[in-house]
Amino acid sequence: MRKPQLSFSQIINMNVGFFGIQYSFGLQQSAVNPIYDMLGAAPDEIPILNLAGPMTGLLIQPIIGALSDSTWSPRFGRRKPFFFIGALMCSICLFFYPFSSSLWMAAGLLWVLDAANNTAMEPYRALIADVLPDEQYSKGFLTQSFFTGLGITLANVSLFVFQKYIPGIAGSLPIWVYASFFLGTICSIGSVMWSISKTPEYPPSEEELAVLKERNKGMxxxxxxxxxxxxxxxxxxxxxxxxxxxxxxxxxxxxxxxxxxxxxxxxxxxxAQNLEIIEALTQMPSVMWKLALVYLFQWYALFCYWQNAAKSIAQSVWDTSPLENKSLYEEAVGWTGLVNGWYNIVTFLSAFFLAKMATKFGPKKVHFICLIMAGVGLLIFPHIENKYLLFAPMTGFGIAWASMMGVPYLLVVNEIPKERYGVYMGIINMMIVIPMILQTLSFGFISKTFLNNDPGTAITFAGALLLIGALAVLRIKENKNITESPTAGPIGH
Structure with missing residues (x-):
């Protein structure tokens, strides 16, 4: 079946739910590690405390992808039930997270929160391939980059604003932490419900339904x-x-x-679905193996940045640490939220521009240049002592973040069979989380042994890895079938 083109507003409505999911991820990037610090975590304990994200991504996303490939409900659709269940659980976890009174409670809730986020997010990638024609893939995936930037921006700006204007402590954490997480509770379920109500899914053909019935026989x-x-x-x-x-x-x-x-x-x-996942792994296109090498360096580096950004800024700008001066460190955390908010503003401002560039020059060249900008930015970052100048390297990082969240999918989407969109999008997420797991298991040792537990040196290390990742992009042979071309008109809701 030839899929009709969607209008710009329809693509926006389809991806609004990504905004709420990414708000939650934004809180994890900028608030969870400072919360661990406030609850007394040692620097070399931070990587292992972040194991929840990559482990749940490794276990859950491929399973959810395979399940959604095998699902069809005339009432609820294929991907949308997973959006709803994930967003509902995410909202519940966000509501209770600020009430964490101990390190083990915060870490435990993070496992559930990450599981919910992964359940909601994985089918979103597959939905783009399900609903949009080939020539609109770049616009669809980069729209998700737009909402990634917007959601994480709101998360980081909320941390900065609430930290400035909502003083006081309730329980073990400042009141501004409660406010940010409560806002996330609303954003998560609200945005996903909007997308569910506005986006129809195409029903399978009679032949596809027969295949689904045979696949689910006896299950x-x-x-x-x-x-x-x-x-x-x-x-x-x-x-x-x-x-x-x-x-x-x-x-x-x-x-x-x-x-x-x-x-x-x-x-x-x-x-159950593990047989489908393993079979898909054994039949994976070669371009995905090459992308896995890029992701190894890219996502290891990003985890290093997120874990050390607040401490690096506290060290270079405020000349303090979480243990030396908690008041100044809180100020550094708030400023980190603003800096991270800035790079995510750049992300959503540059997302649609990158979609045009990927169409014109190819996703390979675009992603290579973006990783170079991010790597150079992180090499500069820990040496900046003026807090306002931190926004300069983060501009390049923000453009790269837009690319990371959308462009690599353009390199592989035309290489995978449509009946396996879900499971292969889940496998791509495995390529993201395996480097994160390696980071959580290895970086504590690296930081303590080679980097002297210095957050600025950790950021420099991350920048070097991004530059290596950029070189790995050059090994990928891209499929040219991502051009925008006029075809059938948009469908209405």
């Missing part, structure tokens, strides 16, 4: 499949890892094992 309810998939994920990946050795001599052994499990009724139910 339990999707909720049961989800929990079974979670329980068996690590074992399934362990089996895959073990089979990789004999696969060097017999390339078909993994496929035969998957086929055997799919034809065993009990194993098919127990492993």
């Amino acid at each position: 339990p309810h999707p909720a049961i499949q989800f929990f079974l998939s979670i329980l068996t994920t690590l074992f399934a990946y362990l089996v895959l890892f073990i089979l990789m050795i004999p696969a060097l001599f017999d390339r078909k052994i993994i496929r035969r094992t998957i086929h055997w499990a799919e034809n065993h009724p009990t194993l098919k139910v127990i492993f």
